[in-house]
Amino acid sequence: MIAPTRxxxxxxxxxxxxxxxxxxxxxWWIVALSFKAPAEIGTDGGALWPRAWTLRNxxxxxETTEFTRALLNSxxxxxxxxxxxxxxxxxxxxxxxxxxxxxxxxxIGLSLLIAMFxxxxxxxPLFDIERxxxxxxxxxxxxxxxxxxxxxxxxxxxxxxFREIPWELERAARxxxxxxxxxxxxxxxxxxxxxxxxxxxxxxxxxxxxxxxxISLTSTTRARTVPAAIAFFTGSSQFEQPIGxxxxxxxxxxxxxxxxxxxxxxxxxxxxxxxAVKG
Amino acid sequence: xxxxxxxxLGWALCAPAAIxxxxxxxxxxxHAVHLSLRRSDLRFPNAARFIGLDNYATVLASPYWWxxxxxxxxxxxxxxxxxxxxxxxxALVMHRTIRGRGMVRTAxxxxxxxxxxxxxxxxAYAWTPGIGYLAALLPAGGAPLTDTWPALAVIxxxxxWKTTPFMALLLLAGxxxxPPGLLNAARxxxxxxxxxxxxxxxPLMKPAILVALLFRTLxxxxxxxxxYVLTQxxxxxxxxxxxxxxxxxxxxxxxxxxxxxxxxxxxxxVISLVFIKLFGTAAPGSxxxxxxx
Numbered sequence: 001m002i003a004p005t006r007x008x009x010x011x012x013x014x015x016x017x018x019x020x021x022x023x024x025x026x027x028w029w030i031v032a033l034s035f036k037a038p039a040e041i042g043t044d045g046g047a048l049w050p051r052a053w054t055l056r057n058x059x060x061x062x063e064t065t066e067f068t069r070a071l072l073n074s075x076x077x078x079x080x081x082x083x084x085x086x087x088x089x090x091x092x093x094x095x096x097x098x099x100x101x102x103x104x105x106x107x108i109g110l111s112l113l114i115a116m117f118x119x120x121x122x123x124x125p126l127f128d129i130e131r132x133x134x135x136x137x138x139x140x141x142x143x144x145x146x147x148x149x150x151x152x153x154x155x156x157x158x159x160x161x162f163r164e165i166p167w168e169l170e171r172a173a174r175x176x177x178x179x180x181x182x183x184x185x186x187x188x189x190x191x192x193x194x195x196x197x198x199x200x201x202x203x204x205x206x207x208x209x210x211x212x213x214x215i216s217l218t219s220t221t222r223a224r225t226v227p228a229a230i231a232f233f234t235g236s237s238q239f240e241q242p243i244g245x246x247x248x249x250x251x252x253x254x255x256x257x258x259x260x261x262x263x264x265x266x267x268x269x270x271x272x273x274x275x276a277v278k279g
Numbered sequence: 280x281x282x283x284x285x286x287x288l289g290w291a292l293c294a295p296a297a298i299x300x301x302x303x304x305x306x307x308x309x310h311a312v313h314l315s316l317r318r319s320d321l322r323f324p325n326a327a328r329f330i331g332l333d334n335y336a337t338v339l340a341s342p343y344w345w346x347x348x349x350x351x352x353x354x355x356x357x358x359x360x361x362x363x364x365x366x367x368x369x370a371l372v373m374h375r376t377i378r379g380r381g382m383v384r385t386a387x388x389x390x391x392x393x394x395x396x397x398x399x400x401x402x403a404y405a406w407t408p409g410i411g412y413l414a415a416l417l418p419a420g421g422a423p424l425t426d427t428w429p430a431l432a433v434i435x436x437x438x439x440w441k442t443t444p445f446m447a448l449l450l451l452a453g454x455x456x457x458p459p460g461l462l463n464a465a466r467x468x469x470x471x472x473x474x475x476x477x478x479x480x481x482p483l484m485k486p487a488i489l490v491a492l493l494f495r496t497l498x499x500x501x502x503x504x505x506x507y508v509l510t511q512x513x514x515x516x517x518x519x520x521x522x523x524x525x526x527x528x529x530x531x532x533x534x535x536x537x538x539x540x541x542x543x544x545x546x547x548x549v550i551s552l553v554f555i556k557l558f559g560t561a562a563p564g565s566x567x568x569x570x571x572x
Contacts, residue, residue, distance in 0.1 A: 012372065012375050012376060015372045016372060016376055016379060016383050019369060019372055019373075019383055019386065019387065020382070020383060020386040022440075023386040023387050023389055023390050023444070024386050024389060026390075026398070026401050026402070026405065026440065027389060027390070027393065027401070029401065029405060029412060030397070030400070030401040030404075033404060041410060042409045042410050043409070045409070045412075045415045046405065046410060046411040046412035046413070046414065046415045047412075048412060088295050088296040088299060089296060091292040091293070091295065091296065092292060092293045092295075092296035092297070094292060095288070095289040095290075095292035095293050096289075096293070099285050099286075099288060099289040099292075100282070100285055100286070100289070101285060101286040101287075101288075101289030101290060102286070103289075103290070103293075104289065104293075107293050107296075107297060110297070110300065111296075111300065113551075114300050114304050116494070116497040116498070116547070116551070117304060117544075117547070118500065118501040118520065118540075118543045118544060118547050119501060119503075119520075120501060120503065120519070120520040120523040120524060120539075120540060120543060121308065121311060121523070121540035121541070121543050121544045122303075122304065122307045122308070122311075122540075123523065123524065123527065123540070124311055124314065124523065124527050124533060124536040124537045124539075124540050125307035125308065125310040125311040125314060125537060125540070126307050127527060127533070128310065128314060128533060129306075129307060129310060144303055145303060147299055147300070147303045148300070148303045148304050151296055151299060151300050151303075152300065155296060205392050208394065209394050209395055211394075211395060211396050211503070211504045211507070212503050212504065212520070212524070215507075216524065216527070216528070226394075227394050227395075227396040227397070227504075230396060230397075230400070231396065231507070231508065243404060243410065246400055247400070247404070250394075250396075250397040250400055250401070253394055253397060254393055254394065254397055257389075257392045257393055257394065258389060258392075258393075260392065261385055261388045261389055261392050262385060265381060265384050265385040265388060266381070266384075268388060268392075269384055269388070269448055272445065272448055272449075273448050273449055273451070273452035274452075
C-alpha cells in the first residue's frame, strides 16, 4: 500500500474522532442526566455537565424494591436463558461443524429463520398459552420466549467459531498417547472455550436487552425485568416526572454492557460477523 | 466412525436445540392461527367461537392496519437506506484506521450493545423541550415528539444510531475480503478512489451487503421498543408491532391481535422471499456461501 500523506492521515484522524463522538455522546448525556438534581432537570436547557453532581437519583432507585427486584429478575432470567441456550447450541454447533449428516443445512436455515421472526407475532399466542399453563408473570414465562432468539443466535455464532477450530489436533494428541478424555480436556476445550464464552456474552446482551416479551408476559414485579420496570417507573408525586430515576436506572443496566464491550471488543466483533461472512 | 453412527450422533446432538426452537416458535404460531380464526375477546371469554376469516377481514378493512403498515415500511426503508450509507462510511473509516482501531470499534459497539429502551429514553429526553440538549437547538416552542413527521424522524434517528454499528461491522468484515492487490492494480491503472470503490470494492462486497441488508430489514420491520418509549405510537407513529400490542393489551382482543400476528409473519415471509431472490447463490447457508462444507 502507498503510504498515506500527512493530510490523509489527519483526515482519517478527524473521522475517527467524529465516529467516537457520534457513538458515545448520547450515552454520556444520559450519564450526566442521572447525576443532576431534580431541580436542575428541566431548568438547565439540557446542559452536558451537571451543575452540582448528586447521587440522589441512584439512592432513590435502590431505596425501593421496584428497581432492585427488577435488577435481580434481569440478571437471573438472562443468566439462566444464556446457560440453557449455550449448552444446547454448543451440542448442535459441534455436530454442524464436525459431523456429516443430512439436515444440517436445514438446522442453520431454521435457526436463521427463527432468529429473524417478528417477536410481536409470538406475543399474542404466548400470552394465552402462558396464562393457561400458569407460567405467565414468572421467570420461566420469560426464559421460554427468550429461547426464540438466544438459541438460534447461539447456534449461528458457535457453528462459525467451531468451523475454525483445527480438530486434527485432537487426533494428534491421541497419537501422542493422550486418552480421549485428556485429548478433549487439554486440546479441544481450550480451543472451543473462547468461542463459547463470546457466544454467552452476546446471548446475555440480547436477553438483557429484551423489552417486548418483558412488558407483555409479566404483570407485577415478580418477573418484570429492568427495561420493562423503567417504563413503569412513577415519580414520587404525580406531578413529578421520574426522569432522574429513569436515567439512573438506565445507567445501572448499561454498566455491564459497557464492561463487556470494553473487555471483549475483539471477540464480540468476530462473533457478530464471522457467521454472516462465511455463511 | 461409520456413516450411520456419525449421522445418528449428529441428529442426537441437534435434536434438543431443534425441538426447543420448534416448541417455542412453531407451537405459538400454530396457536396464533387457531386464535385468529375465533372470536376471542378477553372481555367476553364465554363468547369465544369459530368465526372463520372475520378477524382478518376486520384487520384488513381497518385504516389503522394500513397506516401502521405504511409507517413500518417507511421507518424500515429510510432507516436501512441511511444505515447502509452511514455504515459503509463507518466501515471504511474503521478499515483505514490503524492507530486507535480498538478504541473506535469499542466506541461503536456501545450503541449496538446498549439496551434499546435505555437509548430510546435518552433520545426522548434529549428531544423534550426544557430538558434536552437537542430540543434546545430547536426554535422555541418546538416539540418534535408531538407531531407525526418530526416524531417519525426522531424514531428513525434513534434506530439509525442504534443499529448502524451492526451494519458497519458486517460491511467491515466484507471489506476485509477485498484483496488489497486488486485495489493497488486498479490504482496503477489510473482509477480514482471513487472508481476503485465503485468498480472493485462494491461488486466484491455484494454478498456481505445483501446479508447486512437482509438482517437489518427484518430487524427494522419489527421496530417496537423505540416507538413505545418515544411516542407510545401516538400522533400516527405506531408500527405494526405497536398495533398488535395495543390490540392485545388495550383492546384486549386476542382474536384480532392474533390475526395481526399472522399478517406480520406473512409480511416478513414476503420480505425474505424477495431477498432470497436477490441473493441467488450467495444466500447464507447455500452451497456457494458455505465453502462447500
